[in-house]
Amino acid sequence: MITRDSQIYNSLSRRKEKLITRKEGKLSFYSCGPTVYNLIHVGNLRSALVADLFYRFWKQIGFDVIFTRNYTDVDDKIIHRAQEDNLTAQEVAEKFIEEVEKDYEKAGCLDPTYRPRVTDTMMEIIGLIEQIVSRGSGYVIDGNVVFSVDSFKDYGKLSGKHLEDLEVGARVDRDTRKRNPLDFYLWKASKEGEPFWESPWGKGRPGWHIECSAMIQKLLGNQIDVHHGGSDLIFPHHENEIAQSEAGSGKAPFVRYWLHHAFVTINQEKMSKSLGNVFSAREFLNKFSGEMARYMFLTPHYRSPIDFSENAVWSAAKALERIYEAKNLAEDCVALSSQAIKNQAFEEFIAKISEEFYSAMSDDFHTPVAISKVFDLIKEYNRLAYQGSNDDKAGRAKSFLRFLSEVLVPIFGFGGDNSKEVLVRLSEIQKSIKGWDESGPEQLSATEIESFISERELARKQKDFKRSDKIRDELLAKGVELKDTPLGPKWSYR
Ligand SMILES: [Zn+2]
Structure with a gap:
């Protein structure tokens, strides 16, 4: 039908x-x-x-x-x-x-x-x-x-x-x-x-x-x-x-x-200097990922040329990170309770987003609008994620994850991988993109950041708050922002 x-x-x-x-x-x-x-x-x-x-x-x-x-x-x-x-x-x-x-x-x-x-x-x-x-x-x-x-x-x-x-x-x-x-x-x-x-x-x-x-x-x-x-x-x-x-x-x-x-246009000068020789699909897929390719090539409208630039690659990595951060949060929230309670208002919000998503896709595959609806949902989910009891949190998280698995993943083909693994990979990708821009500061890798975080967690456990604050400030000076959430510390590059 x-x-x-x-x-x-x-x-x-x-x-x-x-x-x-x-x-x-x-x-x-x-x-x-x-x-x-x-x-x-x-x-x-x-x-x-x-x-x-x-x-x-x-x-x-x-x-x-x-x-x-x-x-x-x-x-x-x-x-x-x-x-x-x-x-x-x-x-x-x-x-x-x-x-x-x-x-x-x-x-x-x-x-x-x-x-x-x-x-x-x-x-x-x-x-x-x-x-x-x-x-x-x-x-x-x-x-x-x-x-x-x-x-x-x-x-x-x-x-x-x-x-x-x-x-x-x-x-x-x-x-x-x-x-x-x-x-x-x-x-x-x-x-x-x-x-x-x-x-x-x-x-x-x-x-x-x-x-x-x-x-x-x-x-x-x-x-x-x-x-x-x-x-x-x-x-x-x-x-x-x-x-x-x-x-x-x-x-x-x-x-x-x-x-x-439409064509893929290449910002020649910038590409040769910074991106190197990423022209074959193989090189792109190895250097980045299949999901990065899908994000970069599918979220602009298919009849618009795509400018293949460092900026576009960077934006794709950031956008996928937002999707996977929300997914990761939802997975953690689902684990909080086995008695998830459906939230009526949030269900209605998702239904509205789905409708707008499908309308955009049915309008000559208007993917820029469709993907903006996904980000509207992510914003709303992030806003509400911690509200209410654990049962409420798990309920909202389940509904959000269902949208990803039933709408986003089958159509766009990204957002379906293991969130923790993808987040580590994306931070490495961002680091490698940053490396092309010679003027930018040296960035910490995900592994380095994780080790700072566990050191800070240890200090907090020992009630050494002076030390834990110092670590947070050090990270900030190195361009990494730390947020304490009910589910533990979350970090992102600034
Ligand atoms: Zn033909």
């Missing part, structure tokens, strides 16, 4: 539309995946995370989602890498698929329903090209098959480009064999030493665009609900996918809703 209506921005119509799927309760979803010739970069990671967010949210509101993300395992870049590394193209692709899967897993991405590869889709690719040729939209030259853009009257409908304007630009490096300079290859005759497949047009391999059309036709059908990718894929890749699929099947629209996310 679908629990709510949602609006999504359709790049095809250039406006927000109500999401109505072809089959009630079912949603067919395709997202363009990476070419596997290297480790993926942070831009690819954003793409995977955005698709993962869509997938999680649609599942959460009740859709039966069939999610397909491909691997491009036949490509010039792969062949080139294979020659460099003295491997076969297949070995290169195999190796990097394995590596990319590790990154996806570390970033907390759910497995898609299907993860097709070009090499497993060859029969369907050839079949679709035959369909296109037989319907008069493809022509053969010297073992190559080329798509004729003039045969497809809707060419340009996604990108908003006009054939005449495009032709002027394309004429510059004209491939004279093509009827129109914008015509693109569906099948390329293989050159000496390249991997090839047998086809009705001779030995060759598919052009890039055809794979997505063929995989979709094979796994999801001739017409699907949602297609996603980076905005850099709108032209020509997605424009060509539409042309191939609609010309091949004779059915339109190929895709009901086209969703595109």
